[in-house]
Amino acid sequence: MNNEKAIVVFSGGQDSTTCLFWAQKKFQEVIALSFDYNQKHKLELQCAKNICQKYNFEHHILDLALLNQLAANSLTRSDIEVDKEPPKKGLPNSFVDGRNMLFLTFAAIFAKQRGIKHIITGVSQSDYSGYPDCRDTFIKSINVTLNLAMDYEFVIHTPLMWLNKEETWKMAYDLGVLDIIKEETLTCYNGIKGDGCGQCPACNLRNKGYLDFKKTNNL
């Protein structure tokens, strides 16, 4: 238990919800920060709100509609369909340029105003879907940049960086929140809570990880 406060960048999905409960064990006080960038599926933010209300986390939602105006992509635009498979060349069309960079920068500004230095994000390089801003090297780079920008000692924590989805489920299990993650979070690109549509890349990854987790642990 760390006698300090932390901010969790929180989408209401499997990964960031697991991070939220991880942070609850590590820090004295945890604040969840979500972003409204006109996600295609409003239910995502609703899941985030519900989880924070039900489990008593202070929660703030910042308006980042500007991001959607700037970076057209399949996660925010209903007229673009998410790729079924990652493209052979270039970035997947679900990549929102600059998204994690903006999330972390706003989280840091918010944190500094409150004298908080710990920031937690659920990005993972293991299940890297071709998003460059989920890589460890990006996180380390933005940590340095933020500290230089504001002359402050932010510490970005990435508890899932080297875990695959099976191991992320195991972490939720060990934290005693497996059912919450399974039933109350939304990861699906088609906006269906819990087990999701079962068809999109996010569901495939999540569901395969869950089955592997159950098998490995004889559950």
Add this chain to the structure above:
Amino acid sequence: MNNEKAIVVFSGGQDSTTCLFWAQKKFQEVIALSFDYNQKHKLELQCAKNICQKYNFEHHILDLALLNQLAANSLTRSDIEVDKEPPKKGLPNSFVDGRNMLFLTFAAIFAKQRGIKHIITGVSQSDYSGYPDCRDTFIKSINVTLNLAMDYEFVIHTPLMWLNKEETWKMAYDLGVLDIIKEETLTCYNGIKGDGCGQCPACNLRNKGYLDFKKTNNL
């Protein structure tokens, strides 16, 4: 003359206006990008608009009101007066946490959407007023972070980084835009165009630089 396009982060002040005309000489096409974060003095954005209209620059203004909600400071809040002198310890109260980091990140997202890689900012370490996000090391760090975040080769240009105000006036003179900079830009913390209030730190710096420039060059 570089056969490419560039984005200039443009406030309508002395420094970024000088950069705008500098870029015009170096690049085939220049786009000015301003940010509305509820600056105390609306005239600042109006100066930016006027300059772009009069001298034919494509101009976009992005809404960053969120910044003002997050980071309270004397440049955006009318209930906080700008420090007359820099504080002996800590950051001046005119420092807006994360401002240049957000400006450059949004400029990069905007640039990438249009296939542009050159970004120009008028920050300067020489007349460093205690703003950490004007330092060369910060700019180099965010350049790397942006490239990692979006898997793209942005090049951030800082033509004023090592110039003091006298040298910045000289650059305007050499570019043939001295009168435009002197009369049509706004740098003053009290929102007065051209020579300004003559009292605030920004005016002191600007006016002393102008007098030194005239003296050194026998003008």
